[in-house]
Amino acid sequence: MEVKREGNSILHRVEGEVPQVGKTVIGRIDWERRYKFMRLHSAVHLVDGIIMRDYKEAFLTGSNIGEEGARFDLDWPDLRKEQLPELEERVNQEALKGREIRVKFLSRDEASALPGLARTKPGQELLSQLDWVRVVEIVGLDEQMDGGTHVANTKEIGEIKLLGFENKGRHNKRIELRLNPRGKLRSA
Numbered sequence: 001m002e003v004k005r006e007g008n009s010i011l012h013r014v015e016g017e018v019p020q021v022g023k024t025v026i027g028r029i030d031w032e033r034r035y036k037f038m039r040l041h042s043a044v045h046l047v048d049g050i051i052m053r054d055y056k057e058a059f060l061t062g063s064n065i066g067e068e069g070a071r072f073d074l075d076w077p078d079l080r081k082e083q084l085p086e087l088e089e090r091v092n093q094e095a096l097k098g099r100e101i102r103v104k105f106l107s108r109d110e111a112s113a114l115p116g117l118a119r120t121k122p123g124q125e126l127l128s129q130l131d132w133v134r135v136v137e138i139v140g141l142d143e144q145m146d147g148g149t150h151v152a153n154t155k156e157i158g159e160i161k162l163l164g165f166e167n168k169g170r171h172n173k174r175i176e177l178r179l180n181p182r183g184k185l186r187s188a
């Protein structure tokens with residue numbers, strides 16, 4: 001089934017006949033796909049948190065999650081390909097720490113008091129218009145405004161692989177992230 005957003009509506013395109021108005025329909029989540037997206041999304045937040053903590057010269061500017069994996073853009077002009085294995089290892093080590101991932105709702109005032117919560121300009125504008133915001137926290141590492149679905153613990157992400165990057169202008173490196181297909185948990 002195809003799902004897409006149009007304005008404030010979420011459209012579900014069904015196959016076959018269109019149900020009559022008032023008819024009850026049942027939707028089921030494709031759990032395998034959903035769970036993969038949750039792991040990928042949490043993995044990107046984990047990368048973001050590590051970048052903020054360990055690489056002061058870098059900044060994550062955007063990300064995207066798809067069937068194949070996730071990709072994210074880093075404003076990190078001096079990044080060299082040889083540094084990727086180090087970043088990858090830090091992400092994998094951090095995932096193994098088993099940090100809890102929590103969703104919480106904060107009032108605008110509470111949210112505004114937290115530095116780095118809204119990292120992008122659109123995020124800051126959004127924050128100024130809302131009465132409350134949804135925040136996803138990787139306990140002890142990262143918290144940010146977010147509307148997505150996540151796993152409950154970083155261990156569920158398992159091992160990730162960072163593939164080489166593509167230069168998108170001097171200030172942007174686009175990096176592909178993949179989950180380990182061999183299973184979500186590796187032994188410590």
Ligand SMILES: [Zn+2]
Binds near residue numbers: 041045146147148
């Ligand atoms: Zn997110």
